[in-house]
Amino acid sequence: MTPQTSVMYAAxxxxxxxxxxxxxxxxxxxxxxxxxxxxxLIPLHMFPQLHYARLLVVQDLAGxxxxxxxxxxxxxxxxxxxxxxxxxxxxEFRNDMIxxxxxxxxxxxxHCDTYTEQAPLSEWLERSRIQAAAxxxxxxxxxxxxxxxxxxxxxxxxxxxxxxxxxxxxxxxxKTRLALQVFVDKCxxxxxxxxxxxxxxxxxxxxxxxxxxxxxxxxxxLVSPVLLVLLPFLLFQIRTxxxxxxxxxxxxxxxxSEELLSMExxxxxxxxNVFGSLKPGLLRLCIVRFLLLLTxxxxxxxxxxxxxxxxxxxxxxRWVFMDGRKRMLFSSIYDGSLESYMDDFINKVGFGxxxxxxxxxxxxxxxxxxxxxxxxxxTFKRVLRxxxxxxxxxxxxxxxxxxxxxxxxxxxxxxxxxxxxxxKDAAAWLALI
Numbered sequence: 406m407t408p409q410t411s412v413m414y415a416a417x418x419x420x421x422x423x424x425x426x427x428x429x430x431x432x433x434x435x436x437x438x439x440x441x442x443x444x445x446l447i448p449l450h451m452f453p454q455l456h457y458a459r460l461l462v463v464q465d466l467a468g469x470x471x472x473x474x475x476x477x478x479x480x481x482x483x484x485x486x487x488x489x490x491x492x493x494x495x496x497e498f499r500n501d502m503i504x505x506x507x508x509x510x511x512x513x514x515x516h517c518d519t520y521t522e523q524a525p526l527s528e529w530l531e532r533s534r535i536q537a538a539a540x541x542x543x544x545x546x547x548x549x550x551x552x553x554x555x556x557x558x559x560x561x562x563x564x565x566x567x568x569x570x571x572x573x574x575x576x577x578x579x580k581t582r583l584a585l586q587v588f589v590d591k592c593x594x595x596x597x598x599x600x601x602x603x604x605x606x607x608x609x610x611x612x613x614x615x616x617x618x619x620x621x622x623x624x625x626x627l628v629s630p631v632l633l634v635l636l637p638f639l640l641f642q643i644r645t646x647x648x649x650x651x652x653x654x655x656x657x658x659x660x661x662s663e664e665l666l667s668m669e670x671x672x673x674x675x676x677x678n679v680f681g682s683l684k685p686g687l688l689r690l691c692i693v694r695f696l697l698l699l700t701x702x703x704x705x706x707x708x709x710x711x712x713x714x715x716x717x718x719x720x721x722x723r724w725v726f727m728d729g730r731k732r733m734l735f736s737s738i739y740d741g742s743l744e745s746y747m748d749d750f751i752n753k754v755g756f757g758x759x760x761x762x763x764x765x766x767x768x769x770x771x772x773x774x775x776x777x778x779x780x781x782x783x784t785f786k787r788v789l790r791x792x793x794x795x796x797x798x799x800x801x802x803x804x805x806x807x808x809x810x811x812x813x814x815x816x817x818x819x820x821x822x823x824x825x826x827x828x829k830d831a832a833a834w835l836a837l838i
Contacts, residue, residue: 406545406546406603406604406605406606407492407493407546407548407603407604407606408492408493408545408546408606408607408610408614409456409490409491409492409542409545409546409547409721410490410491410492410493410494410495410498411488411489411490411537411540411542411721411723412487412488412489412490412491412495412498412499412534413486413487413488413489413534413535413536413537413723413725414486414487414514414530414533414534414535415463415484415485415486415487415533415535415727416484416485416514416517416518416519416520416533417482417483417484417517417518417519418462418482418483418484418485418516418517418518419516419517419518422516422517423462423464423483425516426462426485426513426516427462427797429446429512429513430460430461430462430513430797430798431797432444432445432446433446433447433460433797433798434797434798437664437667437668438667438668438669438671438796438799439671440798440799440800440801445509446506446509446510446512446513447460447502447506447509447510447513448505448506449798449800450800450802451505452491452498452501452502452505453549453550454491454492454493454497454498454501454548454549455489455490455491455498455549455800455802456490456491456492456549456552456720456721456802456803457488457489457490457676457720457721457738457799457800457801457802458487458488458489458490458798458799458800459486459487459488459489459676459678459736459796459798459799459800460485460486460487460488460513460796460797460798461486461488461678461794461795461796461797461798462483462484462485462486462794462797463483463484463485463486463678463680463727463734463794464481464483464484464680464794465481465680465681465682465732466661466680466791466792466793466794467653467681467766467767467791467792468481468682470653470681470682470766470767471682471766473651473653473766474651474684474685474766476682476685481728481732482728484727485513485514485516485517486734488723488736490542490720490721490738492548492549492550495534496531499527499530499531500527502530503526503527503530507526510526510530511526514529514533517533519532519533535725535727536725537701537723537724537725538694538697538698538701538724538725538726538733539697539698539700539701539704539723539724539761540701540704540721540722540723540724541704541708541713541719541721541722541723542704542709542721543711543712543713543717543719543720543721543808543811544709544710544711544808544811544812544815545709545710546603546606547811547815548604549802549803550601551601551603552802552803552806552811552814553803554599554600554601555600555811555814555815555817555818556803556806556810556814557598558589558598558600558814558817558818558821559813559814559817559838561588561589561592561597561598562585562588562589562817562821562838563838565585565588566581566585566835566838577828577831578828578831578832578834578835579825579826579827579828579831581831581835582820582821582826582831582834582835585821586821589821600818614705617702617705617706618706621698621702639688639692640773642688643692643773643774644772644773646684646689647770647771647772647773647774650684650770652769652770653766653767654767654769654784654787654788655791656787657787657790657791658791661790661791662790664795665790665793665795668795668796668797668799669742669743670742672801672804672805673740673741673805673806673807674720674738674739674740674801674803674804674806674807675738675739675740675741675742675743675746676736676737676738676796676799677735677736677737677738677739677743677746677793678734678735678736678793678794678796679734679735679736679789679792679793679794680727680732680733680734680735680792680794681732681733681765681766681767681792682731682732682765682766683730683731683732683733683764683765683766684764684765684766685731689764690730692764693733693761693764694730696760696761697724697761700724700757700760700761704722711808711812713754714753714754714757715753715754716749716750716753716754717808717809718739718740718741718745718746718749718807718808718809719737719738719739719740719808720737720738720739720740720808721737721738722735722736722737722738723735723736723737724761733765735762740807740808740809744786747785747786747789750779751779751780751782751785755778755779755780756775756776758778758779758785759771759774759775759776759777759778759779760774760775762778762779763778765792767788767791767792768785768788769781769784769785769788813837816834816837817834817837817838820834820837821834
């Protein structure tokens, strides 16, 4: 199994650089939201391990809301950010990027404060990498190659069935499946079809994952007596905050909303990025870090086979602290419209939204961290839209394939490889094609 890695390179922009950076990023598109493979900066389609990639300027579009907490509203850093969801190791991907598009990367990041031509680009990118506080992968181990091969397999099988060469109408479902097995084997022998077996799981990753699985619960057990003693105070303090936090939810700027709409729904899979400030205070920060630790743990060890707490339309997601943990970026890749995406979360795992986002400035008031909050649906959606960032470059290596499509193709492949099936199971398998 090849594990997936979420990569993020970020650096603060020099004053006044946003306009030229925006122009450079726009040059990578055919039109807003449509990546151009012929662009002269970064040919994202040339990296075989890359699932999705985004380039954007990260800035606090709702920075004026910080005033209600006495926080500065001007002079806030703005960042050029490169996000990627890849198979395997970050360092290999970084080296491939530099080999294929080092000039384009240097052209973009030359507008960042920390960039210097004297330092090797690889070292600078490594220093500019920011680790996520929590991340989610829809199906760990499913590689770009696997996704493409399994979709090709489905199309081969569908074409074969459509020709009627298996006599599906006059034979049993199981006999049809076995005939398709023979057909696929012949295609593989002739080189017309390839189905690579999974790569061995890196031993270092397996060891680290096993240690993480055990270490987090062990630490929680060890500190649980202290947490139990502090719990009444924490609950009292949380409830006090919830009753007194100012509400901030002005209307969404129409021009901002139209800009976002121009970059969405060009295909079945969309990108989503929101950025904002955390409410001040060390205790609040400790609570957020603890909750994201639990989020990361469950995503890593429980929700890694097709769903995130009953939500199955998300391909990848991450929560990232920035500015010394004073602000946070959340990014995700999902299927369907933004409206359906938000409704999915509100209706299925609203408590999760409240836990992870309620300490952000402007979030609707919660009750005991779990209740209310996003249930104020219109306010919640307005707050998210105000904090949502335009994704100026968006690359999808699997156009037209939803998370459900990928899972269907996996079931088709698994079913094809079985030695035998009941007539009922074989009929259900054929229906997948």
